[in-house]
Amino acid sequence: MKYLLEEEETDRILFRKIDPSDFNMWLEFFKNPKSFKYWISELEKPEIECEKWYEKQHYRYKNGLGGMNALIEKETNKLVGHCGLLIQTVDNKPEVEIGYSILPKFWNRGFATESAKKCKDFAFKNDLTNSIISIISLTNKPSEKVAVKNGMRIDKVTEYNNNKVNIFRINKTEWNK
Numbered sequence: 267m268k269y270l271l272e273e274e275e276t277d278r279i280l281f282r283k284i285d286p287s288d289f290n291m292w293l294e295f296f297k298n299p300k301s302f303k304y305w306i307s308e309l310e311k312p313e314i315e316c317e318k319w320y321e322k323q324h325y326r327y328k329n330g331l332g333g334m335n336a337l338i339e340k341e342t343n344k345l346v347g348h349c350g351l352l353i354q355t356v357d358n359k360p361e362v363e364i365g366y367s368i369l370p371k372f373w374n375r376g377f378a379t380e381s382a383k384k385c386k387d388f389a390f391k392n393d394l395t396n397s398i399i400s401i402i403s404l405t406n407k408p409s410e411k412v413a414v415k416n417g418m419r420i421d422k423v424t425e426y427n428n429n430k431v432n433i434f435r436i437n438k439t440e441w442n443k
Contacts, residue, residue, distance in 0.1 A: 269332035269351040271388050276380050281335040284323050288336055291345045292316055298370045337381050346372040349381035351389055356433060357424055362395040378412045386416055390441045400434045401426050
């Protein structure tokens, strides 16, 4: 559980573990086709995809593989998305990734950047890793902007889950404490 940001916060966001009571709010992410326009995959019904998302996060929690945190907007107490530190295998190498997914109605309001920066600072401050990545589809320009604002740069291009992706990276030595 060392990778979770439970009870952490930023100016606008509270971080906590995902909870079954979030399901219906998060289901909206899977109902919106814009949420997946940059990622190639076979999608099932939104309810099934949402259930798989929650199962995967709980698997991560139980197995020390990090996991997404629910992002709660302080002002409204609403779920705006998920962000977290995830242990991923990229090109047969374990990596710590900052993953983020924001509900479409909250896009372009800085929540992804704010939460991703908090994850980076948390990981480096707590000596969880010397390097952090974000895995971003070659066509996902909005997520690229978040990675760049988080001090990351393209490290390499590879394939991940049948998608061509940029691996954005920042090393701890580049981090501005």
